[in-house]
Amino acid sequence: MSASAWLKAHVSAVVPLTAHAGSLLLDVPDWPGNLPGQHLDVRLTAEDGYQAERSYSIASFGPGTTVELAVDEVPDGEVSPYLVRDVAAGDFLEVKGPLGQYFVWREAEPAPVQLIAGGSGVVPLLAMARAHAASGSSAEFRLLYSTRSPADAMYADEISRREDAAFEVSWVYTRQAPDGWARPAGRVSEAELAALCWPPARQPSVFVCGPTSFVEAVADALVRIGHAPERIRTERFGGA
């Protein structure tokens, strides 16, 4: 199967995740399955023939032809508001993928895994956490999830439910923390990255995903803390 072909995708369900984000379950008969962390391109065609393409992370993994996308609405965006607000079960889209074999977790990797998400960057990391839970992997996972507020956190219930000794979660709120939360709202600091993430001595595989400015600040801080640059895999999105 060529990864460059556009595949028909049937929207089977739409589930709100936050006030401005939702997940789409797609039935893609020709989907070859995907690794946790991969993405796909969505193509929309207007009645006048105008086409727009955007990349979205895949929250699901493994074989099978059901693909779960999670989309955060970009205000004034061309595609994401449609996918979050207007798409309904029964609609058809076109998708190309799975794409990218760099930002993926492979269950044969024994190293501890540090996931660091900024906003909707949590989506491919959730796919890795789901794959980890479903695998026989003994790798220990940690997630640091930076989000504006509890109400902005995507998949918060599922992430909390999955939390256990093999999947530790740290929440960082940048604009509004929950009542009684000890940490004042603000961006994650280098000291917090050092305290909350696996230390460099454990030689973790680190995956950082989020807006470009978030990823670059976090990746630079991780290198200063002592993580080897080649152990830090990143995926940035611009939000256009």
Place this chain on the structure above:
Amino acid sequence: MAPDTTHVTHATPDPAVDERATRVDGNALAGVLSALFAGDPTLLTLVCGHCARSGPLAEAVVERDETCAIVRCRGCTRTMLSVMIGPAGDVSVRPAALAELRSAASGA
């Protein structure tokens, strides 16, 4: 018409070179180059022609719009290549400060 000096030069090959090299055509590279072009392009290693930094395409700086993507070195910001996306979905790559494009070891 000017004399084809190139042809003359190649028609009298250096015997030392001829022992090692076989002069064929691009068809002979179909198999070898599939290692470079048939896989996931984001895994290819790019070596900057300006500062010699190397890293996967996935980690390079990319500035893109609907019709063009400029791929810059994360070390020195020099443009390594640009990718043009045509209206019919045709894609072209224009190399700039790119010293090398390398696939991962095949393991074979």
